[in-house]
Amino acid sequence: MTHQGEVLLAVNGLQTYFHTDDGVVKSVDGVTFHIKKGETLAVVGESGSGKSVTSLSIMRLIPMPPGKIEGGEILFTGKDGVQKNLVTLPEAEMRRIRGNDISMIFQEPMTSLNPVYTVGDQIGEAVMLHQGKSKREALEVATEMLRLVGIPAPEKRVHEYPHQMSGGMRQRVMIAMALSCNPALLIADEPTTALDVTIQAQILDLMRKLQQEIGMSILFITHNLGVVAEMADRVVVMYGGRVVEEGDVVEIFKAPRHPYTMGLLNSIPRAGDAAHVPGQPKQRLEAIPGNVPNPLQLPPGCPFEPRCKFAIEACSEAVPPLFDTGGGHVSRCIRWQEFEQAQHEVNA
Amino acid sequence: MTRTVITTDPGDVSVAAQTPAVAAAPQTAETLLEVNNLQKYFPIRGGLFSRVVGNVKAVNDVSFKLGRGEVVGLVGESGSGKTTAGRAILRLIEPTGGQVIFNGTDITRLSKAQMRDYRREMQIIFQDPFASLNPRMTVADIIGEAMQIHNLHPGKERLERIAELLSKVGLRPEHMRRYPHEFSGGQRQRIGIARALAVNPSFIVADEPVSALDVSIQAQVVNLLQDLQEELGLTVLFIAHDLAVVEYICDRIIVMYLGRVMEIAPSRELNTNPKHPYTEALLSAAPVPDPTVKRQRIILEGDIPSPINPPSGCVFRTRCRYAIDDCAKVVPELREVGPGHFKACIRDDIL
Numbered sequence: 087m088t089h090q091g092e093v094l095l096a097v098n099g100l101q102t103y104f105h106t107d108d109g110v111v112k113s114v115d116g117v118t119f120h121i122k123k124g125e126t127l128a129v130v131g132e133s134g135s136g137k138s139v140t141s142l143s144i145m146r147l148i149p150m151p152p153g154k155i156e157g158g159e160i161l162f163t164g165k166d167g168v169q170k171n172l173v174t175l176p177e178a179e180m181r182r183i184r185g186n187d188i189s190m191i192f193q194e195p196m197t198s199l200n201p202v203y204t205v206g207d208q209i210g211e212a213v214m215l216h217q218g219k220s221k222r223e224a225l226e227v228a229t230e231m232l233r234l235v236g237i238p239a240p241e242k243r244v245h246e247y248p249h250q251m252s253g254g255m256r257q258r259v260m261i262a263m264a265l266s267c268n269p270a271l272l273i274a275d276e277p278t279t280a281l282d283v284t285i286q287a288q289i290l291d292l293m294r295k296l297q298q299e300i301g302m303s304i305l306f307i308t309h310n311l312g313v314v315a316e317m318a319d320r321v322v323v324m325y326g327g328r329v330v331e332e333g334d335v336v337e338i339f340k341a342p343r344h345p346y347t348m349g350l351l352n353s354i355p356r357a358g359d360a361a362h363v364p365g366q367p368k369q370r371l372e373a374i375p376g377n378v379p380n381p382l383q384l385p386p387g388c389p390f391e392p393r394c395k396f397a398i399e400a401c402s403e404a405v406p407p408l409f410d411t412g413g414g415h416v417s418r419c420i421r422w423q424e425f426e427q428a429q430h431e432v433n434a
Numbered sequence: 435m436t437r438t439v440i441t442t443d444p445g446d447v448s449v450a451a452q453t454p455a456v457a458a459a460p461q462t463a464e465t466l467l468e469v470n471n472l473q474k475y476f477p478i479r480g481g482l483f484s485r486v487v488g489n490v491k492a493v494n495d496v497s498f499k500l501g502r503g504e505v506v507g508l509v510g511e512s513g514s515g516k517t518t519a520g521r522a523i524l525r526l527i528e529p530t531g532g533q534v535i536f537n538g539t540d541i542t543r544l545s546k547a548q549m550r551d552y553r554r555e556m557q558i559i560f561q562d563p564f565a566s567l568n569p570r571m572t573v574a575d576i577i578g579e580a581m582q583i584h585n586l587h588p589g590k591e592r593l594e595r596i597a598e599l600l601s602k603v604g605l606r607p608e609h610m611r612r613y614p615h616e617f618s619g620g621q622r623q624r625i626g627i628a629r630a631l632a633v634n635p636s637f638i639v640a641d642e643p644v645s646a647l648d649v650s651i652q653a654q655v656v657n658l659l660q661d662l663q664e665e666l667g668l669t670v671l672f673i674a675h676d677l678a679v680v681e682y683i684c685d686r687i688i689v690m691y692l693g694r695v696m697e698i699a700p701s702r703e704l705n706t707n708p709k710h711p712y713t714e715a716l717l718s719a720a721p722v723p724d725p726t727v728k729r730q731r732i733i734l735e736g737d738i739p740s741p742i743n744p745p746s747g748c749v750f751r752t753r754c755r756y757a758i759d760d761c762a763k764v765v766p767e768l769r770e771v772g773p774g775h776f777k778a779c780i781r782d783d784i785l
């Protein structure tokens with residue numbers, strides 16, 4: 087790592103497996119990436135590609151059994167400035183990190199909000215635990231946090247229960263809770279997937295504002311490429327439990343070096359430019375053929391080979407390594423140089 | 435404490451004064467479906483005697499027409515009444531008021547027995563590919579069920595028809611002996627499509643058929659629906675959140691908000707030249723998949739209001755950045771503001 091001082095979190099060769107009745111699911115198999123201070127890293131990939139297992143591994147919230155972190159390290163530098171390996175950290179120390187140094191927000195707010203406590207009590211609890219504040223002070227912090235995330239009449243809302251709020255408001259409460267202790271890292275696992283575009287726009291706007299104020303790093307998990315383009319500085323693309331491409335957000339969108347990333351970009355409908363004109367044949371989306379791979383039956387070679395239109399014989403021989411394509415851009419495809427060549431020719 | 439019970443019984447709701455039906459005309463000559471002043475209220479019961487204490491006005495005075503072979507999108511935020519409208523049109527739930535004229539017949543007046551033939555003509559594809567298939571039935575049973583009800587393709591012919599349908603939706607005939615849990619989300623949605631097509635319908639309500647799917651799979655299913663629509667000349671009401679998806683597949687788009695139609699226009703026109711402030715905001719809210727584009731977006735404040743007590747006048751006025759005092763006074767009528775372009779907004783000095 088060249089910018090040692092700036093790196094907040096470094097995940098190296100992480101392997102998280104689930105031992106199920108049907109066999110071993112290698113949900114995360116040798117995942118490596120890092121996040122710098124103040125940066126937003128997006129992790130994209132189809133459902134089942136290992137995004138959530140990666141984030142739960144960082145939080146050490148993998149259900150054990152059947153899950154287990156089998157290998158690799160997760161190096162994190164907390165507020166105390168000391169670098170720790172979260173894989174081997176004792177649970178007591180891990181508890182101090184969760185909610186204090188690293189917070190997480192989930193896709194479905196009700197999974198992390200407790201229906202029997204008021205939102206004020208829930209936000210306040212973390213504040214009392216990690217900041218040693220009194221109950222009254224904690225309630226004040228909770229009220230301030232609700233105001234910060236744009237909940238109207240926070241003095242009143244702080245005494246309400248989660249079910250009294252709409253989906254968008256609950257998501258705000260969860261963000262308020264996650265940010266109440268000024269974490270260095272916020273992990274957001276599909277925080278807007280269940281929301282309407284109008285509410286999504288509110289939440290993304292809020293997250294950007296708060297990031298500027300608090301200066302935290304964000305690990306943003308999503309499968310929505312529009313959201314990635316809007317939020318990310320860098321992007322990690324996962325497929326079948328592995329990183330298949332990583333790079334700067336503009337590079338990933340403008341010069342992808344992996345066929346899966348290219349396929350994803352081609353398959354998104356883009357508002358406006360393809361709208362159907364009466365009397366003309368309708369345009370079509372370019373779909374990636376086939377299905378998401380079965381994690382128990384991954385092919386021996388490149389995991390994308392069964393769906394890849396560029397596949398050649400060599401692709402099924404061994405899992406391709408991560409190739410450094412320059413400028414911090416990596417690709418797990420043996421043909422990446424040809425894509426680079428082709429893109430140059432198109433641009434020339 | 436008063437317990438509030440929401441039932442699906444239409445109950446004794448008072449039907450509000452209706453505005454005249456608007457002939458938001460389809461682009462093809464022949465009209466297949468005409469929806470006039472459609473209304474669906476869900477009564478809220480409470481108190482000691484379970485009296486009706488209010489109504490969820492899920493669909494309130496919705497009118498539009500679909501031409502034969504037309505694909506029309508129905509978009510709007512969660513809770514805007516899209517699913518309710520789709521189901522009321524098919525009489526899967528009973529409309530509280532209004533007409534649904536299918537092929538010249540007002541089907542809201544038909545008896546259950548008379549509805550049977552129309553049920554074959556009008557099918558639905560559900561949003562959730564995981565919840566909409568009975569886990570204890572094989573694919574053959576699921577697809578064959580409606581054929582059975584309508585006495586179509588009896589005997590050996592039925593299995594042939596099921597095999598043919600499976601191939602049509604991109605699955606294999608041998609899949610018919612399997613159960614839903616053996617399939618991925620995209621494959622289940624294909625089964626749902628085959629089920630809807632099993633009885634040769636002419637009209638399909640597709641209720642968010644791709645919303646629950648991954649991007650790459652979403653594109654496959656959108657393309658499949660497009661192929662089938664063209665091949666079979668289907669008329670489709672395509673319900674979605676996502677304007678970008680709808681544009682690919684639809685000829686025209688209807689935008690709903692809080693139970694009412696805000697705007698109707700041809701797809702490209704709606705996208706490039708929205709005339710209603712709500713459509714403008716919806717388009718602006720969608721994130722653009724291009725990191726080099728940084729645009730100023732319109733952020734709508736707050737949430738969609740409760741459909742129990744919708745705002746007076748224009749239902750969008752509590753979130754509209756162009757609202758003026760007059761917006762609270764009357765419900766704006768859906769007016770034609772360009773060829774085939776309708777909006778329910780009183781202001782013509784904006785957009």
Ligand SMILES: Nc1ncnc2c1ncn2[C@@H]1O[C@H](COP(=O)(O)OP(=O)(O)OP(=O)(O)O)[C@@H](O)[C@H]1O
Pocket residue numbers: 440441442476490491492493510511512513514515516517518519675741
């Ligand atoms: N059976 C019911 N009883 C009472 N209210 C209902 C019932 N079904 C729907 N509603 C209400 O009617 C309104 C419209 O719901 P509907 O499901 O049609 O919305 P939608 O536009 O399809 O939303 P989504 O995008 O979330 O699917 C909502 O306020 C909903 O809560």
Ligand SMILES: Nc1ncnc2c1ncn2[C@@H]1O[C@H](COP(=O)(O)OP(=O)(O)O)[C@@H](O)[C@H]1O
Pocket residue numbers: 104106111113131132133134135136137138139140149152153381
């Ligand atoms: N508790 C569990 N038990 C067994 N398998 C699991 C468990 N949690 C996740 N998996 C498997 O791990 C893989 C990756 O899952 P996940 O990280 O949740 O995917 P996503 O990228 O959609 O977030 C999937 O194959 C999933 O089925």
Ligand code: SF4
Pocket residue numbers: 344345346388389390391392394395396397398401406418419420421
């Ligand atoms: S290694 Fe081969 S199969 Fe895999 S993505 Fe590259 S070209 Fe396709």
Ligand code: SF4
Pocket residue numbers: 710711712748749750751752754755756757758761766778779780781
């Ligand atoms: S009628 Fe008024 S409130 Fe409604 S959309 Fe038009 S300007 Fe906005």
Ligand SMILES: [Mg+2]
Pocket residue numbers: 137138139275
């Ligand atoms: Mg996940």
Ligand SMILES: [Mg+2]
Pocket residue numbers: 516517518
């Ligand atoms: Mg719905």
